[in-house]
Amino acid sequence: MIVKSKTKPLLLRQLEALLNRIPNTHSKRRFIEEDYAKQKAGYKGEKSLEYHLSYLPEKDYYIFHDLRLSASKHYFQIDILILTPFFISILEVKNISGSLYFNPAFTQLVRTIEDKEEGFPDPIQQVKRQAYHLKSWIEEQKFPVLPIEPLVVIGNERSVIKFDPRDKTSPQLVIPSSEIPYKINYFKNKYKTEAHSTGQLKKLINKLKNSHTPLLTEILQRYHIGPAELKQGVQCQKCFSYPMIRIHGRWICSACKHLSKDAHIQSLQEYSLLINQSISNSHAKEYLGIESRDSVKRLLQSISGKKAGAKRGTKYLLDSFIDNPDSFH
Ligand SMILES: [Zn+2]
Secondary structure (H helix, E strand, O other), X not given: OEEXXXXXXXXXXXXXXXXXXXXXXXXXXXXXXXXXXXXXXXXXXXXXXXHHHOOXXXXXXXXXXXXXXXXXXXXXXXEEEEEOOOOEXXXXXXXXXXXXXXXXXXXXXXXXXXXXXXXXXXXXXXXXXXXXXXXXXXXXXXXXXXXXXXEEEEOOOOOEEXXXXXXXXXXXXXXXXXXXXXXXXXXXXXOOOOOOOHHHHHHHHHHHHHHOOOOOOOHHHHOOOOHHHOOOOOOOOOOOOOOEEEEOOEEEEOOOOOEEOOOHHHHHHHHHHHOOOEEEHHHHHHHHOOOOHHHHHHHHHHHOOOXXXXXXXXXXXXXXXXXXXXXXX
């Protein structure tokens, strides 16, 4: 069964929010668009793996997408973790197009596309390192360690994979996505000793789920953009122009006259993804373009039950937008 499903990565949501808020004429827009296209292709590639994973019998396998855990104070990220009472397999997914050569001498992946060569860090080393970290994590949590099988999955079906003929190890570890069910079944036949009782397995599943810590990138710092460079105000969901004006408890678009009750939600969601995970009354007044302190207060109270600080220093927490993107839709 899928314990943690594949959802839109936080970085992708941040880039979407940023593209929505950065003016079309901004000099950094082109770089952000390029990064967004890369992230989106990666997400689509990983999403398409769900089809191949669906061939694994639900009751035998516990599947986690995008786990970020910390062992010995270091964070490590796993694209897909498949847990059974007998073994664990971890999958590092690569969606690199072109001809891919795994060079064992230099532990490097060389991609050739249109006669141009480009080097990438070796994904085999990457996934082996994750296996090592995961083993430490399981030991730290005082669970019995079970065999860990690392795999590199090539998500792009048109990529051509090449190995050094003397290299006997890499071809065992790199597979096309369509081979996932067969490879996992091979591990199932290989490991016959149950390392965990049903109770222990349940505890481990919960521990993995609860230990996941999403990475929130300081996205504005990453592109050296200041909050003042972003578009302010509430965006119209119909014609996408800025700003909507608040009149009698409703938002009205200054361009197309579209009316909305909750257009501020997306704006505050974008604020939490780009600027800060909490907001004061005065910042919200300025950002949303509302004159009255009291109506801002009512609005913030309606979307955020959690507050920090007191009186004029009160901040409303917007972190639920980060943890659960769908909670307000
Ligand atoms: Zn409009």
